[in-house]
Amino acid sequence: MANPIGRNRWAIAEGYIPEGSNGPQPEMLSHETVCLLNTGDDDARVSLTIYFRDREPAGPYAITVPARRTKHVRFNDLKDPEPVPKATDYACVIESDVPVVAQHTRLDSRQAENALITTIAYPC
Amino acid sequence: MANPIGRNRWAIAEGYIPEGSNGPQPEMLSHETVCLLNTGDDDARVSLTIYFRDREPAGPYAITVPARRTKHVRFNDLKDPEPVPKATDYACVIESDVPVVAQHTRLDSRQAENALITTIAYPC
Amino acid sequence: MANPIGRNRWAIAEGYIPEGSNGPQPEMLSHETVCLLNTGDDDARVSLTIYFRDREPAGPYAITVPARRTKHVRFNDLKDPEPVPKATDYACVIESDVPVVAQHTRLDSRQAENALITTIAYPC
Amino acid sequence: MANPIGRNRWAIAEGYIPEGSNGPQPEMLSHETVCLLNTGDDDARVSLTIYFRDREPAGPYAITVPARRTKHVRFNDLKDPEPVPKATDYACVIESDVPVVAQHTRLDSRQAENALITTIAYPC
Numbered sequence: 457m458a459n460p461i462g463r464n465r466w467a468i469a470e471g472y473i474p475e476g477s478n479g480p481q482p483e484m485l486s487h488e489t490v491c492l493l494n495t496g497d498d499d500a501r502v503s504l505t506i507y508f509r510d511r512e513p514a515g516p517y518a519i520t521v522p523a524r525r526t527k528h529v530r531f532n533d534l535k536d537p538e539p540v541p542k543a544t545d546y547a548c549v550i551e552s553d554v555p556v557v558a559q560h561t562r563l564d565s566r567q568a569e570n571a572l573i574t575t576i577a578y579p580c
Numbered sequence: 581m582a583n584p585i586g587r588n589r590w591a592i593a594e595g596y597i598p599e600g601s602n603g604p605q606p607e608m609l610s611h612e613t614v615c616l617l618n619t620g621d622d623d624a625r626v627s628l629t630i631y632f633r634d635r636e637p638a639g640p641y642a643i644t645v646p647a648r649r650t651k652h653v654r655f656n657d658l659k660d661p662e663p664v665p666k667a668t669d670y671a672c673v674i675e676s677d678v679p680v681v682a683q684h685t686r687l688d689s690r691q692a693e694n695a696l697i698t699t700i701a702y703p704c
Numbered sequence: 705m706a707n708p709i710g711r712n713r714w715a716i717a718e719g720y721i722p723e724g725s726n727g728p729q730p731e732m733l734s735h736e737t738v739c740l741l742n743t744g745d746d747d748a749r750v751s752l753t754i755y756f757r758d759r760e761p762a763g764p765y766a767i768t769v770p771a772r773r774t775k776h777v778r779f780n781d782l783k784d785p786e787p788v789p790k791a792t793d794y795a796c797v798i799e800s801d802v803p804v805v806a807q808h809t810r811l812d813s814r815q816a817e818n819a820l821i822t823t824i825a826y827p828c
Numbered sequence: 829m830a831n832p833i834g835r836n837r838w839a840i841a842e843g844y845i846p847e848g849s850n851g852p853q854p855e856m857l858s859h860e861t862v863c864l865l866n867t868g869d870d871d872a873r874v875s876l877t878i879y880f881r882d883r884e885p886a887g888p889y890a891i892t893v894p895a896r897r898t899k900h901v902r903f904n905d906l907k908d909p910e911p912v913p914k915a916t917d918y919a920c921v922i923e924s925d926v927p928v929v930a931q932h933t934r935l936d937s938r939q940a941e942n943a944l945i946t947t948i949a950y951p952c
Binding site (some may be wrong): 713715716717718719720722755756757758760761791793794795797808810812814815816817819820821822823824825826828 | 833834851855856861863864865867896897898899900929930931933940941942943944945946947948951
């Protein structure tokens with residue numbers, strides 16, 4: 457790629473991991489994902505900060521997206537420095553040392569049939 | 581955060597609170613939400629204005645998003661100066677005295693299985 | 705509003721009105737909508753052009769969004785100069801003489817439970 | 829159109845073709861689509877590059893969108909230089925020699941009722 461693709465900072469205001477799931481796992485587990493794309497030739501060191509309604513932010517959560525790779529990170533799987541609580545409103549800021557593209561997706565399988573949402577995150 | 585994240589004004593053109601719900605409440609109540617993220621060190625004083633098809637706008641609705649917090653506001657819960665009517669087309673402008681990020685989500689549970697939509701609002 | 709909100713031109717690349725519906729009508733009729741918000745003090749004269757896979761574009765479709773109003777226009781209801789065909793890929797350009805905000809939504813009720821999508825249109 | 833509409837490069841970070849489908853095909857086949865709109869008077873020569881989690885990118889995939897036309901391309905249908913694998917995280921960069929608009933959609937029919945997502949791609 458001639459020019460770097462993406463931005464160094466992105467935000468997602470809508471975060472919520474539904475509590476409860478229907479269907480085979482892991483694919484039908486209710487989850488939220490931030491999808492990161494690094495088209496560049498250098499690995500991206502990405503840091504997530506999670507914001508809450510009633511407490512100070514959590515993080516940073518460290519993620520590496522190798523050069524010319526995509527990584528789809530489930531918030532459910534974040535463990536360090538602490539898990540992201542279920543059924544809790546949150547939001548997220550994504551910071552990277554090289555430009556990346558960020559997109560947010562949720563699969564909600566609390567009811568028998570799954571529902572999906574996605575949006576490109578807000579570049580900032 | 582070194583630089584402020586977000587914008588002082590956002591718009592959502594698609595507003596509609598479905599009439600009727602299925603499933604346990606409050607989580608499966610049909611609703612629309614504006615998710616606000618304030619990453620800054622000052623509280624955000626946010627004002628919503630609701631636009632309609634056939635009458636003058638309603639508002640302002642006053643909301644405070646504390647510093648380093650997110651607030652997910654259900655349009656269903658707005659009361660002052662007046663409730664937002666159900667099953668009625670509307671739109672919304674969000675104004676804040678400090679930069680915030682805004683995202684719009686709907687959960688529609690009029691049928692047995694819920695449907696979801698989301699989009700980052702339009703920064704303007 | 706101090707400054708005009710929105711843009712004079714928007715595009716939606718994904719257009720498709722599903723053929724067939726389940727549930728009570730008109731609310732559960734499969735449909736696509738462009739939601740327009742005009743926060744200004746002048747009426748907006750909006751013109752839609754519909755693009756297809758295999759023929760020249762159709763339009764213009766003329767719509768007025770009064771000052772300080774929102775209008776949610778179902779593509780299903782467009783008649784002049786010609787209806788928008790069902791089960792057919794299309795795309796749309798929205799042009800307005802004053803700034804407006806445009807958002808695109810589909811309700812798909814071909815199966816028993818409805819599915820929804822939305823996105824802010826592309827400002828251009 | 830007086831001015832060209834769109835951009836020469838777009839990115840989609842969230843790619844995933846669900847494995848398995850319910851309902852009549854091809855319309856209810858689980859699929860992902862990139863919708864391209866070319867409002868200009870010259871054909872658009874579009875090239876897709878697909879990024880993965882654990883291997884080098886695939887492509888380019890060559891697509892022509894004729895002047896004043898839209899083309900909705902299912903990733904499921906891409907064959908040359910290689911098919912896009914199912915149930916695999918991927919991402920996509922879209923490059924065009926003339927401005928186009930790009931939007932991303934998924935229909936997931938792994939369960940009995942379909943779920944849908946869409947977003948305007950990230951212009952870059």
